[in-house]
Amino acid sequence: MQKDHFFTRRRMLLAGAAALGAAGTAGGVLAGRSQETTGTAAPAPVPGPQARQALKGSTFRLQPLTGDGPPRAAPRKLKVRREPILRISGRGRQMMLTFDDGPNPDYTPHILDTLAKYDVRAMFFVCGECVADYKELVARMADEGHVVGNHTWTHPLLTTLHRKEIRSEMERTSDIIEDACGERPQWFRAPYGAWNRAAFQLGAKMGMEPMAWTLDTTDWMEPGADTIIDRVESGAAPGVVVLSHDAGGDRSETVHAIREWLPYLLDSGYHLTVPRRRV
Template sequence: MDNSRTRQQTPARVGTLTITFDDGPDAEYTPQILETLRHYGVPAVFFCIGEQVARYPDVLRAIDAAGHAIGNHTMTHPHLTELPNDEIRKQLTDAANQIEATIGKRPHLFRPPYGDMDERVERIARELGYQPVLWDVDSVDWSGIPGPTVAANVLPHLKPGAIVLQHAGEHAEGTPAALPYIIEVAVAMGYDWVPFMSKS
């Protein structure tokens, strides 16, 4: 019996990937993203802005109810390296308070807006109990590019253990269209989508 066709349909697993979404929640793109993740059974991390949580608390509750991890993306999305220490702490604490007031739990993961983090910002975040999380693959979807371009920015750069950066907020109109394709092609390449796991 020739099993070559079966082998082709079930490629050897080559590693794991984690998908993350910044800048949400919002009322337009985040629900579409949640539906796609539900359809494929893919877990994600949503790094949420406190001001957005205040605007769309029900969407944050939907993220939490779906079992996805929620991280702190500051209160107002500033460049943290340009702020004094007390303002950095306030950005993280205010966002955490907003998230906790909405879903009853505080985040433990943190992603600095724009990836703007130096030793000082990282030290303050860790003092507050956060694990900073950056990324390995940037979809550049925040720039308003269409779905095929979003996918093209992701798929060629995947590697085992990669953290993929996408967005669930304003200007990320290409993300909902790209997401099913990214998920399916990555699985066909032999990757499994998994929850965030610390690399440290």
């Protein structure tokens, strides 16, 4: 019941964030980044009255994990950006697929199965509290060549948090991702597309580039699989970054829809890419 309550509150906040998306950040380009073959402007909402009534974290928040493992390698520090990366660059019909809020044992394995069937790689922006329960799914993502990104621990609206709280959300998630798959994430996505200066600064300090999206499938609204399929197929274009979700609510429509729109993109000549790992 607590998780259902959390998902309901999240959907309410997502609706508010989507309404604010029109006031979002201008586009950016993923330049100078080589990619592996296997997705134009993401909302970066300016908080309004609805957004200020944000979640303070999930109702089933987990305690920090501790251990006596080897010391973690210092992250490579990056230039601090002023806006997230919104599209991918490169020649030809390239797109990128991204999935947020997971992992979830009811939906993530089916999405991974579909991606494997077509030999496609994607990005998964995971929440630390979900990773804590399903580390094996994050390990599978990495093993199958997908890129695992940081989506905070409890999926809060960062613009309502103090800098110390934002740092905790990000650091704990990077730590548990490393525990699950052996590498710290090199990409970060702000929940609800709500970015602020602290998120950019802290992400760069932790060695993570900020990634947004171009095309929102609106699967978080559960509009029906046909609507999701139509949005992806009609919105497909070179450079597009597709946003879907593998957790955070009932994602059965997403599972069904990807089985239809993924082969359509491939048959249409699109190459689906992920960022190459930095060394």
